Amino acid sequence: MIFDLDHTLWDYDRNCAEALYELYEKNDLKKRGIQSFEELLTVFMELNTQMWDQYDLGIIQRDIIRYQRFHRILLALGVDDYQLSLSMSSDYVSLSPTKKNLLPNAKTVLDYLAGNYRMLIITNGFEDIQHTKLSSSGISNYFDKVITSETAGHKKPAKEIFDYALSVGNFKTEEVIMIGDNLNTDIKGALNASIDSVYFNPSRKGHSAAIQYEISDLIELKTIL
Numbered sequence: 001m002i003f004d005l006d007h008t009l010w011d012y013d014r015n016c017a018e019a020l021y022e023l024y025e026k027n028d029l030k031k032r033g034i035q036s037f038e039e040l041l042t043v044f045m046e047l048n049t050q051m052w053d054q055y056d057l058g059i060i061q062r063d064i065i066r067y068q069r070f071h072r073i074l075l076a077l078g079v080d081d082y083q084l085s086l087s088m089s090s091d092y093v094s095l096s097p098t099k100k101n102l103l104p105n106a107k108t109v110l111d112y113l114a115g116n117y118r119m120l121i122i123t124n125g126f127e128d129i130q131h132t133k134l135s136s137s138g139i140s141n142y143f144d145k146v147i148t149s150e151t152a153g154h155k156k157p158a159k160e161i162f163d164y165a166l167s168v169g170n171f172k173t174e175e176v177i178m179i180g181d182n183l184n185t186d187i188k189g190a191l192n193a194s195i196d197s198v199y200f201n202p203s204r205k206g207h208s209a210a211i212q213y214e215i216s217d218l219i220e221l222k223t224i225l
């Protein structure tokens with residue numbers, strides 16, 4: 001059984017929001033003209049998603065996210081201050097992975113599955129950061145291995161990262177199922193690697209992808225498996 005981490009188990013949106021709120025207060029961004037924390041959050045979510053999609057596609061590298069993300073966000077909010085953006089970026093990457101919120105029922109389902117299945121994580125996130133998220137949220141013990149694109153040398157949806165995970169975990173293609181929230185990386189990747197998949201779609205976004213299973217709450221995994 002293979003899980004994605006961000007937005008599938010680890011509540012990325014909520015954890016981001018908590019970290020950003022602290023940064024908003026700490027840097028007194030109201031004084032810099034950003035009227036509310038919600039403004040910062042909205043722009044962050046939009047630009048961050050765009051940049052991660054570009055990262056998944058191999059268009060940009062990790063350093064661009066690290067050194068440009070907050071600069072672009074601040075500029076979009078009318079604040080031109082590269083030094084501030086660097087210090088926010090550094091604070092954000094150390095603070096956000098320490099946040100503990102998981103998606104609803106994540107813990108319940110992991111407890112249930114742990115008795116019956118071996119589990120792995122495959123993530124396009126960064127090695128150091130993803131390990132911090134797993135331990136902060138108290139779920140590292142559930143997983144035999146955490147495969148990041150950095151260790152595998154390939155990103156989802158490349159078949160290679162799934163092959164690597166299967167060999168590291170000593171799994172057979174036909175006995176594995178991938179659970180993830182991203183059609184372009186998790187679900188397409190599972191298809192590329194000829195393994196079954198469950199699309200986790202909590203907001204019930206419309207789509208036209210051909211998928212095997214779709215759930216909006218992790219608890220539904222109990223009935224599929």
Ligand SMILES: [Mg+2]
Nearest residue numbers: 004006007181
């Ligand atoms: Mg995800």
